[in-house]
Amino acid sequence: MPVPMGPYGQSQPSCFGHLKMGFVMDCTVGMVAGALFGTFSCFRMGMWGQELMGGIEKTMSQRGSTFGTFTAMGMGIWC
Numbered sequence: 707m708p709v710p711m712g713p714y715g716q717s718q719p720s721c722f723g724h725l726k727m728g729f730v731m732d733c734t735v736g737m738v739a740g741a742l743f744g745t746f747s748c749f750r751m752g753m754w755g756q757e758l759m760g761g762i763e764k765t766m767s768q769r770g771s772t773f774g775t776f777t778a779m780g781m782g783i784w785c
Contacts (some may be wrong), residue, residue, distance in 0.1 A: 708709035708724040721782070721785035723770030724781045724784070724785055725778045725781050725782055725785070726778075727778065727781075728732055728774075728777045728778050728780070728781035729769060729775070729778040729781075730774070731777075732773050732774045732777035732778075733770045733771065733773065733774030734770070735769070735773060736769040736772065736773030736774060737766045737767070737770035739770030739773070740762075740763075740765045740766035740767070740768065740770055741762060741766050743765065743769070744762040744764070744766060744769075745762055747765070748761040748762055748765075749762075775778065
């Protein structure tokens with residue numbers, strides 16, 4: 707099935723392209739939120755040094771992957 711062309715000759719992204727774009731963009735947003743909230747919560751618990759960096763990394767990866775996955779599922783429903 708041919709991909710429809712846009713008004714200036716560009717092809718529209720496929721459904722998989724939409725899923726990838728939604729996951730990557732919102733994974734980034736989730737990681738930024740994880741960095742902010744993770745830093746605050748780690749400081750509140752009294753972490754310093756390597757322990758602090760490990761806690762922030764863990765929070766960033768958890769929030770980023772969760773937020774990106776749910777947004778990709780939403781984009782899949784939208785396709």
